[in-house]
Amino acid sequence: MPNRLLCDVLDEMRDCAKTLNFSYLLGLIEEAQSLGSRMEAHLYDIKDFNCLHKDIKALEKKKKKLKKEVEEMSA
Numbered sequence: 001m002p003n004r005l006l007c008d009v010l011d012e013m014r015d016c017a018k019t020l021n022f023s024y025l026l027g028l029i030e031e032a033q034s035l036g037s038r039m040e041a042h043l044y045d046i047k048d049f050n051c052l053h054k055d056i057k058a059l060e061k062k063k064k065k066l067k068k069e070v071e072e073m074s075a
Helices: 005-021 026-072
Strands: none
Touching: 005 026
């Protein structure tokens, strides 16, 4: 089964309202909540990755500076 998008689930909810058949609406609500939670989790993962990337770059600069200081002291 291909990945479903949140928009697809919302479209099916609209179809429920058009046909007045709400028998599967609770399942669609659960699916929408699950998809929304996954999306939020992935956004937080991206944010964490970006923060870690910035930290790594700052530490690399600090390492380079310290390495240069050590070389100057030993020379």
